[in-house]
Every structure is written in C-alpha cells, then in structure tokens.
Amino acid sequence: MIRLIRELYQYRGLLLSLVQRELKARYRGSILGFLWTFLNPALHMLVYVLLFTVVMRQNTPYYSFFMFVGLLPWIWFSSSISGGASAISDRRDLMTKVRFPAQVLPTTVVVTNLCNYVLSLPLMLALGILMYGQWPTWHALFFPVVVVIQLTFTLALTYILAAINVTFRDLQHIVGNLLTMWFFGTPVLYPLSNFQDETVRTAMTVLNPMTPLITSYQAIFYEHRLPDAGPLLGLGVFSVMLLWAASMIFEARREEFAESI
Amino acid sequence: MQESMDAIVMQDVVKSFRKRTIRGEYTTFKSELLRWLRGQRQPREGGLITALRGINLNIPKGKTVGIIGRNGSGKSTLLKLITGIYTPTSGHLQINGRISALLDLGAGFHPDFSGRENILINGIILGMSRAEVRARMDEIIAFSELGEFIDEPVRTYSSGMYMRLAFAVATHVDPDILIIDEILAVGDEHFSKKSLAKMMDFKKQGKTIVLVTHDLNTVDKWCDLAAWIDGGYVRRVGRSADVTAEYRQAIALAESQSVAFTPPALTEGGGALPQVPGSPSAPPSTAPVRLTGLSLVAPSGEVEPFSPETAVEAHVDFAADERCEDVEFEVSLQTADGKPLYETSTRLEEVPLPRQLPPEGRVRFVLERLGLLAGSYSLVVTARSTGGVSMERRAFQVSSPEAERGVFRPAHRWVVEPAPVAQQVVPALAGDTVPRAAGGGHP
Numbered sequence: 001m002i003r004l005i006r007e008l009y010q011y012r013g014l015l016l017s018l019v020q021r022e023l024k025a026r027y028r029g030s031i032l033g034f035l036w037t038f039l040n041p042a043l044h045m046l047v048y049v050l051l052f053t054v055v056m057r058q059n060t061p062y063y064s065f066f067m068f069v070g071l072l073p074w075i076w077f078s079s080s081i082s083g084g085a086s087a088i089s090d091r092r093d094l095m096t097k098v099r100f101p102a103q104v105l106p107t108t109v110v111v112t113n114l115c116n117y118v119l120s121l122p123l124m125l126a127l128g129i130l131m132y133g134q135w136p137t138w139h140a141l142f143f144p145v146v147v148v149i150q151l152t153f154t155l156a157l158t159y160i161l162a163a164i165n166v167t168f169r170d171l172q173h174i175v176g177n178l179l180t181m182w183f184f185g186t187p188v189l190y191p192l193s194n195f196q197d198e199t200v201r202t203a204m205t206v207l208n209p210m211t212p213l214i215t216s217y218q219a220i221f222y223e224h225r226l227p228d229a230g231p232l233l234g235l236g237v238f239s240v241m242l243l244w245a246a247s248m249i250f251e252a253r254r255e256e257f258a259e260s261i
Numbered sequence: 262m263q264e265s266m267d268a269i270v271m272q273d274v275v276k277s278f279r280k281r282t283i284r285g286e287y288t289t290f291k292s293e294l295l296r297w298l299r300g301q302r303q304p305r306e307g308g309l310i311t312a313l314r315g316i317n318l319n320i321p322k323g324k325t326v327g328i329i330g331r332n333g334s335g336k337s338t339l340l341k342l343i344t345g346i347y348t349p350t351s352g353h354l355q356i357n358g359r360i361s362a363l364l365d366l367g368a369g370f371h372p373d374f375s376g377r378e379n380i381l382i383n384g385i386i387l388g389m390s391r392a393e394v395r396a397r398m399d400e401i402i403a404f405s406e407l408g409e410f411i412d413e414p415v416r417t418y419s420s421g422m423y424m425r426l427a428f429a430v431a432t433h434v435d436p437d438i439l440i441i442d443e444i445l446a447v448g449d450e451h452f453s454k455k456s457l458a459k460m461m462d463f464k465k466q467g468k469t470i471v472l473v474t475h476d477l478n479t480v481d482k483w484c485d486l487a488a489w490i491d492g493g494y495v496r497r498v499g500r501s502a503d504v505t506a507e508y509r510q511a512i513a514l515a516e517s518q519s520v521a522f523t524p525p526a527l528t529e530g531g532g533a534l535p536q537v538p539g540s541p542s543a544p545p546s547t548a549p550v551r552l553t554g555l556s557l558v559a560p561s562g563e564v565e566p567f568s569p570e571t572a573v574e575a576h577v578d579f580a581a582d583e584r585c586e587d588v589e590f591e592v593s594l595q596t597a598d599g600k601p602l603y604e605t606s607t608r609l610e611e612v613p614l615p616r617q618l619p620p621e622g623r624v625r626f627v628l629e630r631l632g633l634l635a636g637s638y639s640l641v642v643t644a645r646s647t648g649g650v651s652m653e654r655r656a657f658q659v660s661s662p663e664a665e666r667g668v669f670r671p672a673h674r675w676v677v678e679p680a681p682v683a684q685q686v687v688p689a690l691a692g693d694t695v696p697r698a699a700g701g702g703h704p
Contacts, residue, residue: 018382
C-alpha cells in the first residue's frame with residue numbers, strides 16, 4: 001500500500017495534468033462550458049424534486065436542499081465508480097506504450113469527480129441560503145473529514161473494479177446496474193429517520209458504506225449537528241482495509257495489466 | 262566496473278504470454294476469480310506463447326544499436342521489456358540510466374486540445390516534469406515547425422503535422438537511453454533529415470540509442486552495432502554491416518528454399534531462418550581446409566571506409582589438414598544483399614597451389630584498385646576441397662566524394678576534342694525526318 005501511494009506521489013505531476021485535462025475536456029466545445037458543472041446536478045435534482053414534492057408528497061422540510069446535500073456526494077461516488085471501472089482497460093494506448101503506474105488512471109477519475117463535487121458546493125450552499133435561509137454553521141469544519149473518508153473508500157473500490165475489469169470486462173456493465181440499486185438503498189432521496197424501526201436503520205448503516213457518509217453530509221449541512229462518530233469511524237477503518245486489499249491486488253496483477261489489455 | 266559500462270544488461274531473458282482463446286479452457290468463474298486475485302500464473306504449457314526464449318544481450322553505453330529481425334521475431338516485445346512495460350517471465354534485466362521510449366508517437370494526445378496543451382501532457386507522460394516541459398516548450402514548438410497552428414486543436418492537424426508535433430516532444434525528453442521503434446521516417450524529406458540530425462545529436466552527446474527497424478540501410482548507416490533477433494534468441498550481435506549482410510543472406514536463402522514464413526512465436530523451434538554457411542553463427546567447420554580469418558588491408562595504410570581508387574588486399578588465413586586434395590580458393594565480391602558482382606577462383610584462373618598446403622597459411626588476394634562505388638559490400642572467400650567447404654565473410658564500406666551512379670568504376674578519363682574531318686553526317690536520314698516534323702498536324 002505504501003508503494004501504491006508513493007508511486008502516486010511520484011507521478012503527481014501526471015495525475016495533476018490528467019485531472020486538469022479531464023476537467024477542461026469535459027465541457028470543451030459545449031456552449032455553456034463550465035456552467036454544466038452546476039447545471040447537471042441542478043437538472044438532476046429538479047427531476048427528483050418534481051417527483052417527490054408533487055407526485056409523491058414528502059413531509060421533509062426544505063426538501064430540495066435536503067436532497068441536494070446528499071445527491072452531490074452520491075454523484076461524485078457513482079461517476080467515479082462507473083468511470084473508474086474501465087479507467088485502465090480503456091487506455092490501451094497508454095498502458096501498452098508508456099511505462100507509468102496504472103493506479104494513476106483510476107485515481108484521475110476519482111479526483112476529477114471530487115473536483116466537480118467541490119466546484120458544485122457553492123451552488124448547494126447558495127440554494128440553502130437563498131431559498132431557505134440555511135447558513136452553514138461551524139459544523140462544516142468536519143466536512144473535510146467526511147470527504148477524506150469518502151475519498152479513501154471510493155479510491156479503494158475503484159482500484160479493485162478497475163483491476164478486475166482488465167480481465168473480466170463484463171464488470172463495467174454490471175457496475176452501472178448495481179449503482180442504480182445502490183442509489184435507492186442509500187438515504188439520498190429520503191431521510192434515514194423515515195424508517196421507524198431501529199434495526200432497519202442499523203442494518204442500512206452497517207451494510208451500506210454510503211449511508212454513514214451521506215447521513216454525515218446531511219447532519220453537517222442540513223441538520224446543523226455533528227455527524228455520528230461511530231459509523232463514520234468504522235467506515236474509515238474499513239476504507240483503509242479496503243485500500244490495503246486493493247493495493248495487494250494491484251501488486252499481484254500489475255505485471256499483467258499491459259499484457260491483458 | 263563491468264556494469265557501469267553497459268546501459269542495458271540482459272541475461273537469459275524469457276518472455277511468454279498466456280494464449281487467450283475466445284473459448285478458453287473450462288474454468289468456473291469462482292476458480293478463475295480466486296486464481297486471479299492471488300495473481301498466480303498457471304504455466305500451462307499448451308496455452309503459452311514464448312516470444313523470447315532466452316535473450317543474452319549487453320548494450321554498451323554511448324552506442325547506437327539496431328535491432329533487426331523478421332516480423333514477429335520478438336523485437337517489440339524486447340523493447341517493451343527494456344522500457345518496463347512488460348516484465349520478464351524469467352531471467353535478469355538491468356537498466357543503467359534514465360530511459361525514454363518512443364514506442365508510439367503522440368501517446369495520450371487529446372484531439373480537442375491545442376498543440377501546446379498536448380505538448381504538456383505528452384511530455385509528462387513521457388517522463389518529464391511539468392517544469393521541464395514548460396522550460397522546453399518554445400524549443401519543442403520551434404522544432405515541430407507548426408507555427409501558429411500550435412494553438413489550434415490537434416484534431417484540425419494533418420497527419421504530418423500530428424506526427425511532427427509528437428516527434429518534437431518525444432525527442433526533447435532528455436534520456437540517457439533512447440528507445441525508438443520504427444518511427445524515424447516522420448514527415449517530409451526536410452523533416453526526416455531534421456529528425457536524423459536530432460538523433461545524431463543524441464549520439465554525439467554519448468547517449469545510448471536502441472533502434473528497432475526493418476530498414477537495413479538505416480542500420481548500416483547509423484548504428485554502431487546490430488543485434489539480430491531470430492526465433493526468440495539473439496542470432497548474432499556485431500558490427501552492423503556484418504549483421505545486416507548475414508541477415509539479408511538468410512532471408513534470400515529462406516526465400517530460395519521456399520521456407521514458409523509462419524509467425525515465429527507459434528512455430529516449433531521459434532521459426533528461425535536457415536543458417537548462412539560461413540557465418541560466425543554457423544557451427545564450426547570440419548573441412549580439411551578451414552578458413553580461420555579474413556581481413557581487408559589497404560597497403561597504403563588507409564582504413565575503412567575505403568575510397569574507390571584504393572589498392573586493397575584480402576588476407577585469408579587458413580588451417581589445413583595433412584591430407585587435403587583438390588583444394589580451391591574462391592572469392593566472391595557481393596553487394597550487401599548478397600548479389601554477386603564478381604566471382605573468381607584459383608581453379609578458374611589456374612593459379613598453381615602447392616601440392617601440400619602448410620598446416621597454417623595465408624592467401625593474399627590483391628586488388629590493384631578497388632574500383633567500386635560508394636556503398637556496402639561484402640567479400641566472401643570459400644575454401645573447397647574433397648571432404649568439405651569452409652567459408653568466411655567480411656562486410657566493408659566504400660565511400661566516395663563523387664556522386665556517380667552504378668556499381669563499379671572502370672578506370673577512365675575524359676577527352677574533349679573537335680570532330681575528325683573524315684566523318685560527315687549522312688544527309689538521307691535528316692532529309693527524311695524534316696518534312697515529317699514540319700507537316701505534323703497538316704497532312
């Protein structure tokens with residue numbers, strides 16, 4: 001694992017340039033350009049807001065703000081996973097021609113999406129302030145902690161998927177479908193407190209690593225309280241272990257990446 | 262000490278690939294996943310393709326080395342091993358110095374980005390730091406000769422412009438060892454000259470260059486050494502002219518024997534080309550008269566490349582058994598690809614040879630004047646006797662400041678003088694042609 005991270009650090013210049021390029025390339029050629037960073041999640045949200053406030057009434061106050069707080073990190077997570085799964089297998093041109101550590105490629109995807117997330121935060125805050133008068137409180141200081149835990153978890157999962165996808169290409173299609181199911185199993189569109197049963201809430205928190213993350217964001221920005229430390233800490237430990245497992249797989253398989261692609 | 266002299270050291274390097282068939286052997290998903298997660302390689306003999314069977318090759322620092330061989334003989338696999346994209350299945354590989362590989366031009370180019378932006382990303386991918394690329398940016402742009410196009414998206418470039426930009430970046434990485442795979446012929450005449458000049462620059466700076474190419478003339482011209490990869494082994498390493506000459510002969514021999522050119526890695530024994538008799542890589546001869554050495558000496562003290570007017574002696578050293586009969590020495594002067602230009606022998610010219618040859622001796626074949634034009638040639642000397650044949654080959658270069666065409670230069674001079682009075686133009690012919698020309702179009 002140390003080697004994995006050390007190599008990433010050595011190749012930070014490459015990582016930085018690739019992320020920069022991805023960010024620029026995403027909206028290059030479109031008329032609205034960079035605005036799409038905000039428009040995409042906003043339109044995404046609008047669909048759900050219509051669905052849940054008009055069609056299926058929710059009695060959550062400030063519903064659109066509540067949903068936005070959870071939806072943005074979910075978009076970060078899901079686009080990282082779906083894009084990262086094929087990150088190595090799609091870049092045959094690089095993998096077979098140039099020598100560089102393969103983990104740079106999935107990391108680029110995750111970091112690019114993190115940047116998109118961070119860039120869309122002002123929109124989220126503006127929405128809260130302008131529509132509902134929800135100013136961020138000092139609890140926002142804990143926001144970076146949650147982000148780091150999600151980053152570790154997302155990186156680890158993306159590494160594993162990207163490595164497996166080199167030989168087992170079906171995975172990238174499976175991942176897309178699983179993510180849809182995962183999304184509805186995560187309390188993004190509904191508050192976790194909607195479940196009256198304590199055991200259901202515990203099960204959702206323990207079995208779904210995204211639940212503690214999303215509820216933490218909601219705690220910080222929406223409920224203005226400190227996130228629950230227990231599940232978050234547990235997830236932090238789990239993420240580090242997952243990253244360690246991912247690096248073991250990389251270590252064992254790295255030689256075959258260039259040959260298998 | 263030995264290690265620091267060589268840029269690349271390879272010992273018994275073997276590389277095999279797992280054969281991937283569409284309907285692979287029967288494996289359950291679970292067992293496959295378990296095997297995969299553990300990273301085990303199952304060396305199932307049947308499913309393995311061995312591209313390199315045991316490469317022993319030392320590439321000295323500061324030399325330009327050409328790697329030649331048939332398609333599929335493992336040249337590119339060798340380069341990928343050197344650059345570290347592949348790891349050897351077994352064997353030892355050591356690299357001394359920073360390596361830069363030009364295996365593919367324009368790695369990571371993005372069509373929507375401008376030339377300038379692509380230089381940055383491509384340079385970093387090739388191993389430069391951001392600061393290094395920025396510092397060399399103007400130099401790279403100047404070299405690529407793209408002018409104002411540098412700020413246009415790469416997708417609007419012509420393929421020549423694309424290649425020029427890519428080559429410009431690639432050659433501005435400042436490596437100790439430069440690996441080039443068949444890409445020297447980039448762009449038009451002017452640009453390829455510039456590229457070659459850049460390569461020469463690298464050479465002058467004492468950098469090691471490893472070049473894979475099918476263009477044997479390039480190898481002859483630019484490389485100090487050549488390594489011939491054949492059937493997964495290094496068939497021969499040596500002076501580039503010698504190696505390319507033998508390679509050309511082996512190809513010609515294979516074609517004349519109508520050897521099937523199957524993919525080498527899939528063929529039993531690696532699909533090696535036939536042995537060229539008399540080559541150093543052929544097994545030692547057991548003929549009664551054996552040639553032990555062949556050198557070309559100019560009595561004037563001139564060294565290779567010879568000029569066309571030099572007198573040259575071929576010194577043929579031989580060893581002879583006590584009983585050898587019917588001895589004949591044959592000399593063949595050939596072009597680099599093995600086409601004979603002149604052949605003669607002691608029998609044809611009825612040269613008296615002693616009845617009993619000394620156990621060790623020398624035959625001198627004296628050319629009063631070489632008479633060849635600039636180019637690569639080889640001299641093949643054969644000793645025939647009842648009981649066996651022994652052959653030696655020596656490649657050599659001739660250079661000349663004059664740009665004559667052809668193969669040989671007969672002894673000649675030019676004289677200009679007034680026409681002799683006795684001869685007159687025959688009028689009948691002229692009278693016949695003039696009206697035809699005048700009446701053309703007006704019958």
